Amino acid sequence: DMNTEDEAVLQREFDETKQWKNLPLLVIVGRPNVGKSTLFNRMLRKRRAITDPTPGVTRDPIEETAFVNGKPMRIMDTGGFKLEREHGTVEAIMDELVVEKTLAALKKADLILLLLEAGTATAEDEEFIQLLRPYRNRLLVAVNKTEGGRREADAWNFLQYGFDQVLCISAEHGDNMLELSEEITSRLDFSKVEEGEEEKKIRIAIVGKPNTGKSTLSNRLTGTEASIVSDIAGTTRDVVEGDFEYRGHTFTVLDTAGIRRKSRVHEDIEYYSVNRAIKTLNDADVVFHMIDAREGLAEQDKKIIAHASSRGLGVVFVLNKWDLMDQDKKTFKEAVRNIKVMFAQMEYAPVLSLSALEGDGIKELLNTAVMLYNELSRKIDTSAVNLALTDWVAASPPPQGRTNKFKIRYMIQTQANPVKFLLFATRPEAVTDSYLAYIRNRIRRDLGFDHIPVVLEVKGSR
Ligand code: GDP
Ligand code: GDP
Numbered sequence: 001d002m003n004t005e006d007e008a009v010l011q012r013e014f015d016e017t018k019q020w021k022n023l024p025l026l027v028i029v030g031r032p033n034v035g036k037s038t039l040f041n042r043m044l045r046k047r048r049a050i051t052d053p054t055p056g057v058t059r060d061p062i063e064e065t066a067f068v069n070g071k072p073m074r075i076m077d078t079g080g081f082k083l084e085r086e087h088g089t090v091e092a093i094m095d096e097l098v099v100e101k102t103l104a105a106l107k108k109a110d111l112i113l114l115l116l117e118a119g120t121a122t123a124e125d126e127e128f129i130q131l132l133r134p135y136r137n138r139l140l141v142a143v144n145k146t147e148g149g150r151r152e153a154d155a156w157n158f159l160q161y162g163f164d165q166v167l168c169i170s171a172e173h174g175d176n177m178l179e180l181s182e183e184i185t186s187r188l189d190f191s192k193v194e195e196g197e198e199e200k201k202i203r204i205a206i207v208g209k210p211n212t213g214k215s216t217l218s219n220r221l222t223g224t225e226a227s228i229v230s231d232i233a234g235t236t237r238d239v240v241e242g243d244f245e246y247r248g249h250t251f252t253v254l255d256t257a258g259i260r261r262k263s264r265v266h267e268d269i270e271y272y273s274v275n276r277a278i279k280t281l282n283d284a285d286v287v288f289h290m291i292d293a294r295e296g297l298a299e300q301d302k303k304i305i306a307h308a309s310s311r312g313l314g315v316v317f318v319l320n321k322w323d324l325m326d327q328d329k330k331t332f333k334e335a336v337r338n339i340k341v342m343f344a345q346m347e348y349a350p351v352l353s354l355s356a357l358e359g360d361g362i363k364e365l366l367n368t369a370v371m372l373y374n375e376l377s378r379k380i381d382t383s384a385v386n387l388a389l390t391d392w393v394a395a396s397p398p399p400q401g402r403t404n405k406f407k408i409r410y411m412i413q414t415q416a417n418p419v420k421f422l423l424f425a426t427r428p429e430a431v432t433d434s435y436l437a438y439i440r441n442r443i444r445r446d447l448g449f450d451h452i453p454v455v456l457e458v459k460g461s462r
Helices: 004-011 036-043 092-106 123-131 135-136 154-161 178-187 212-220 226-233 262-270 274-282 301-310 329-342 362-376 383-394 435-445
Strands: 027-031 062-068 069-077 111-117 138-142 201-208 243-247 249-254 286-292 312-318 351-353 408-415 421-423 453-462
Touching: 004 453, 027 092, 036 062, 036 138, 036 383, 069 154, 111 123, 111 421, 123 135, 135 138, 138 154, 138 178, 138 249, 154 178, 201 301, 201 362, 212 243, 212 286, 212 435, 226 408, 243 435, 274 301, 286 301, 286 362, 301 383, 312 329, 312 362, 329 351, 351 362, 383 408, 435 453
Parallel strands: 027 069, 027 111, 111 138, 201 249, 201 286, 286 312, 312 351, 421 453
Antiparallel strands: 062 069, 243 249, 408 421
16 A cells, blocks of 8 residues: 555646756667657657757757656756767767766666667667666666557567567657656656755865964854864864855855864875865865965965866965955955966956955855856857857967968867866867967856866867
């Protein structure tokens, strides 16, 4: 018998006009051209989007929220990637990225729908079947293009691969969509679904020299001194985390080293160790780099900051203990200029004044973190990137000498948070640092990444 709690979940009406969080994830996979995007669009109840008739064209995985059989879920169409492709070509590199994203999606998936096409399995189908072996208990198999019972007999062929069941459908004509929908919802768990927006935590690392105010800030933000207590007993340096809410965002403060009262010497050693910094920064989105405003930046700060920016984290320079300074604009301008001189290559990073002790400037600091997080999360369409790139190259063409000549072909944003772009050029070894810096600056200025580092790599292309 079903208990009342289960019953309540099943009885619950999901309102399509509302937002839902903790949605289960359905991932649709299959070789190109089996009808994945046709099915995706049908489940989204969209009018048929343009499907690409060319088999094997790379498409990024796309994810949307949809209601299937009255239940909300996230559905991902993994696109048109091929598992095998000649190495070293632009297509192969783009495919690698898509494969990477797809494999990550399979791990996160609550249910995987493998789409096949009526007929005999191709070598590529077999590769997918192989790839999905570890996910057998959350796998559902559907055979597409069997409208009007056409080729249904062919579909049973696939049972030889040991699937418990194959569903015959037609994504284009809608045959058996009800059965498919019911099968999908019966295999997903909706008990954790709640009303509200999906929550993303903004992960903050507070770094800086000893005595700059890291623990004062951390304690103020998380409103707790609990972590100090654990310090007395422990000598280990586990990551300390504390959550707090601000403007509808959840923040997590990571490993604020200063929380633990250590001997000065010990802390100095740890602070200047790059390993230590890597550990602290690995999980962060945004770094608050604490500076004692009276002292300014130290030479040793450079290592940590360079590391943060090469990892593509958002960095805020925080001039702390501002309550001890002359509160005029000139003092602030001067301090900002000193930082910009020392870190010319990080001109884009915001500089703020703060009194962690008195709380002045906390709001501005957190607003800045939200702004950086939004920039970090931006993803620009490949077509928009290349439209802009054409302009930038026209405005400042590559050198045309006989030895240093190269041509810019194409660019893609391969990742958000950290933001990474990949530029394809003929003779990538000829592309100068200054040309890359030019492109990087244009990306930042023209595509909305004004205050964060942008990682730009160059790859060869004929
Ligand atoms: P994807 O590469 O797996 O996303 O495949 P598409 O959705 O782009 O579909 C590939 C081709 O198969 C398109 O020409 C579709 O019109 C066609 N197609 C999709 N579903 C069906 C179906 O149920 N029956 C038939 N006959 N063709 C279909
Ligand atoms: P940490 O070693 O970086 O964690 O630094 P602490 O948070 O322990 O702060 C070091 C000292 O600076 C303590 O005495 C704090 O009270 C003081 N301090 C921290 N922030 C401020 C501030 O904004 N203004 C003033 N005047 N003192 C501060």
